[in-house]
Amino acid sequence: MSALPPAVFLMGPTASGKTALAVELAQRHPVELISVDSALVYRGMDIGTAKPDAATLAVAPHHLIDVIDPTERYSAAQFRADALRLMAEITARGKVPLLVGGTMLYFNALEQGLHDLPSADSAIREQLERDAARLGWPAMHARLAELDPPTAARLSPNDSQRVGRALEIFLVSGRPMSDWLAEQSNERLPYALKKFALLPDDRAVLHERIALRFEQMLADGLVDEVAALRARYRLDPDLPSMRCVGYRQAWQFLDGELDRQGLRDTGVYATRQLAKRQITWLRRQMDEFERVEPGETGRIAAALS
Structure with missing residues (x-):
């Protein structure tokens, strides 16, 4: 038991x-x-x-x-x-x-x-929101696919919250989100x-x-x-x-x-x-x-x- x-x-x-x-x-x-x-x-x-x-x-x-x-x-x-x-x-x-x-x-x-992911950065998040307003979230997803292919592959191009967070993590840390997630808790x-x-x-x-x-x-x-x-x-x-x-x-x-x-x-x-x-x-x-x-x-x- x-x-x-x-x-x-x-x-x-x-x-x-x-x-x-x-x-x-x-x-x-x-x-x-x-x-x-x-x-x-x-x-x-x-x-x-x-x-x-x-x-x-x-x-x-x-x-x-x-x-x-x-x-x-x-x-x-x-x-x-x-x-x-x-x-x-x-x-x-x-x-x-x-x-x-x-x-x-x-x-x-x-x-x-x-996972111990990097903290949010309001300045980077605001810049990503401005970029998305200009380019659209599918284009932001394409950017993520270049920086972090495994994460992009599992996210919808229109999932603005998660695509934005994955881009933010890369820009804050210089490491893709998939690397952070590979470090098991x-x-x-x-x-x-x-x-x-x-x-x-x-x-x-x-x-x-x-x-x-x-x-x-x-x-x-x-x-x-x-x-x-x-x-x-x-x-x-x-x-x-x-x-x-x-x-x-x-x-x-x-x-x-x-x-x-x-x-x-x-x-x-x-x-x-x-x-x-x-x-x-x-x-x-x-x-x-x-x-x-x-x-x-x-x-x-x-x-x-």
Whole structure:
């Protein structure tokens, strides 16, 4: 028997049914839920993030929901520190931490530890933003491909946040990000970890769920939510909060860059692309987790003891 306390990961692409499964487990077993979602951390961003509603949170509270304002930034390092603190508190209460979500970067940071990457440099970041405004992010991605081919190969040309960070690391340190990441961290997770994933076989079914959910978000007032956020906070479209899927498209709609049909179509497409990235990450880790289906609690429940 492991001397380490148990912990469970429940991963999966967006709209795969993770929350419903986690809530069912929380109602029947001695677990506490920790959200692993880079969008759910923002206050006031409820509709477009598919945030669990008040009734759901009343019966199955989630840690790390509504922790910062949309004007703020929340890093993988902050997530790891918060998650480790919460996991220790949950274990001390005699319960099992069940971490549920689809932000694979957070899962990886928590399990593997963090690399000691160079600190951000605001002057270099501002220059990169100016270059991107003039040239476009695909051109910035091409620049990264010359400086750091392995990192460029795994990033989308339009992933402005990660392309910009990789360029910044090179310009700050003179070394490519791939070199930094090759230096493995020893900060392994001090838990007996069991990992499960909802990984759909039929992509068409997931795509249908994504389309229906995004259409429901629009019907529930996603555009009004973004308009209210813009009125309440000093926001700009380059903030991480406003780059979240759905929020970027609603912002463009409010600025007249998209019509209603364009909002729907680009929002659905962006969500499908997010799911594709999540699935690709999971498929690379197939030997590290057990696949489960929506509503399948038996094997997860067995791992909680």
